[in-house]
Structure formats: C-alpha cells, structure tokens
C-alpha cells in the first residue's frame with residue numbers, strides 16, 4: 001500500500017460512492033484511505049469490503065487519518081469551502097467536485113487562499129474536459145480549420161431532479177458544466193447572461209422553473225445558448241454544436257448500442273451522468289492521481305471554479321429579474337491564466 005496515493009473521500013453519496021469504487025477498482029496508483037460522511041452508515045456502506053480504510057463522521061478527522069496524502073471532495077456544494085481550506089491548511093492536493101463553492105464570495109476566498117500559498121493544490125471536477133467527444137471538439141476548434149466560432153448551441157437534459165433541487169440550481173449546479181465547457185472550448189470569458197423561462201413542464205415539481213433557456217455572451221462576441229431541462233423524464237442528454245465561419249461540429253448525439261428485435265430497432269438512451277460520463281470521470285481521476293504522485297496539480301483550476309460561480313450567480317440574478325446581467329470578475333492573481341487549458 002505504501003506506494004499508493006492514500007485518498008480521503010469527503011461525502012459518500014451518489015458521486016462519493018462512485019468515486020470510491022473508481023479509486024478502488026479503476027484508477028491505478030491510488031487507494032481509499034479514509035471516508036467521511038455525517039451519515040456514518042452511508043460512509044460505512046461505501047467503504048465496505050475495502051482494506052485499510054478508516055470511517056469518520058467529521059471530515060477533518062478523515063484528513064488527519066493515517067496514510068492520507070490527498071483529498072477528494074464529494075460533499076454538497078455548500079460544504080466545499082471549509083473542506084478546501086482544511087486541505088490547503090494541510091498542504092494536501094485536492095480534487096473538488098463542482099460547484100467549487102456555489103457563492104462567488106466564498107469562491108473568491110478560495111482563490112485568495114490558494115494564491116496566498118503560491119502554488120496550485122486544487123483541481124475542480126469539470127469532468128467534461130476529460131470526455132473523448134468534448135476533447136475532439138476542442139482539438140477541432142483549436143486547430144482552426146472551421147474558422148472563427150460564432151455560436152455554441154448546448155442541450156443539458158436530466159431524467160429527473162433530486163429532492164430539494166431549486167430553480168437556481170438549474171444554473172449553478174447543472175449549467176455550471178456548460179459555463180466551464182464554453183469557456184474552455186472557446187478560450188474566452190463569458191461576459192453577460194440572460195435567462196428565459198418557457199412554460200414549466202408538468203413533469204417538474206411544483207414551483208420549479210424547468211426548463212430554462214440560458215444565453216451567454218462572450219468577450220469576443222460569440223453567443224452560447226443552453227437548453228437546460230432537468231425533469232425531461234426520458235434521458236440524460238448532453239449535446240453541443242459549435243457553429244463556426246467555415247463549418248459546424250456537433251457532439252453528444254447518443255451514439256450508443258442499437259438493439260434490434262422483431263418489434264423493431266431502438267437505440268439505448270443513457271439515464272444519468274454516471275453512464276454518459278463514466279469514461280470522463282475515470283480519466284479525470286486518473287489524471288489527478290498521476291499528477292499528485294508527480295507532485296503536480298493539473299486540470300481545471302480554482303480560477304475556473306471561481307469564474308463558474310460568478311457567471312452562475314449572474315445567471316441566477318438574470319433568472320430572478322428577467323434582465324440581462326453582466327459578469328463582473330475580481331482581478332485574477334498571477335498564479336492563474338485567463339482560461340486554463
């Protein structure tokens with residue numbers, strides 16, 4: 001076990017349990033050393049069958065457990081700031097699920113804390129950057145063959161939203177992925193946001209503004225539209241089409257298994273992110289572990305996480321006021337580039 005990177009996983013819910021399985025069975029070079037969840041039964045269940053794992057109700061106790069050399073944060077967004085600061089205080093490399101910190105003031109405190117250390121410790125869990133289709137689209141756009149990008153048309157549909165999901169969360173939890181993907185694909189900051197709400201679906205919980213249509217403007221004049229629909233009822237569908245001056249390119253067309261029977265042919269539709277982005281999560285964690293073992297931190301950074309929180313907050317204000325809201329970013333510390341690659 002000595003050579004393996006010992007990881008403390010904070011939060012053993014949907015994502016935490018899946019990441020524990022991934023660290024144990026898929027990723028090489030790491031092992032789960034500690035698990036923390038205030039719901040101790042959940043922590044014990046997620047750690048069941050793994051050797052040498054301690055289980056804690058208190059996240060700080062997990063960080064201080066024997067053999068812990070890195071932290072994976074998979075608790076709910078509002079718990080991330082405290083967990084990130086605790087990891088920074090111990091000098092531990094950390095992979096933090098999105099949203100890094102949902103409110104922009106807290107997100108800025110994380111930027112300042114890491115910049116104060118003078119070195120990167122955190123990678124933010126924008127896993128689409130590790131998805132094969134997104135990477136192909138990014139390489140195509142960077143190659144320049146399609147010319148200048150003018151528009152991105154994005155679709156983000158979930159089968160259903162979890163209990164407690166609010167209208168704001170369609171933007172700061174779901175669309176946070178498109179915010180990061182658009183910045184990364186285009187290499188530009190998002191500068192303003194407008195949100196329209198069509199008639200809510202009768203399939204959505206009472207009072208939830210679902211679906212929404214979110215429109216972003218970018219610093220060099222491109223437009224990014226996102227249909228976000230978290231109670232579509234039929235599938236997990238994430239698509240993106242880039243329209244450029246010399247052509248267009250689209251990803252996410254559900255190319256999956258085609259099943260044929262005497263009744264006809266049907267294509268399988270992914271029902272959740274754990275299926276659609278399984279390979280992306282695998283690559284994301286492997287890249288994080290490999291970098292940590294080299295003493296490095298790579299991937300989406302704290303500035304990307306902060307920017308996503310500011311843009312999402314502007315989006316929530318746009319949703320609530322029905323107005324176009326400009327994005328206002330704090331000065332960027334030298335530790336970070338404008339949009340990390």
Ligand SMILES: NC(=O)c1ccc[n+]([C@@H]2O[C@H](COP(=O)([O-])OP(=O)(O)OC[C@H]3O[C@@H](n4cnc5c(N)ncnc54)[C@H](O)[C@@H]3O)[C@@H](O)[C@H]2O)c1
Nearest residue numbers: 010011012013014015016037039074075077079097098099
């Ligand atoms: N990258 C993705 O595609 C993706 C997908 C789903 C969720 N997420 C993110 O992962 C995180 C967790 O989401 P989830 O769906 O697993 O939620 P969940 O509700 O299923 O699980 C969260 C768990 O964290 C525990 N918890 C609460 N406070 C804690 C604390 N202070 N320290 C440790 N554990 C704590 C809860 O008891 C629960 O077991 C969120 O930030 C969410 O946005 C990311």
Ligand SMILES: O[C@H]1[C@H](O)[C@@H](O)[C@H](O)[C@@H](O)[C@H]1O
Nearest residue numbers: 157158173174175177230273
């Ligand atoms: O937290 C989840 C997760 O980030 C998924 O990838 C996204 O599709 C959902 O909409 C969101 O609620």
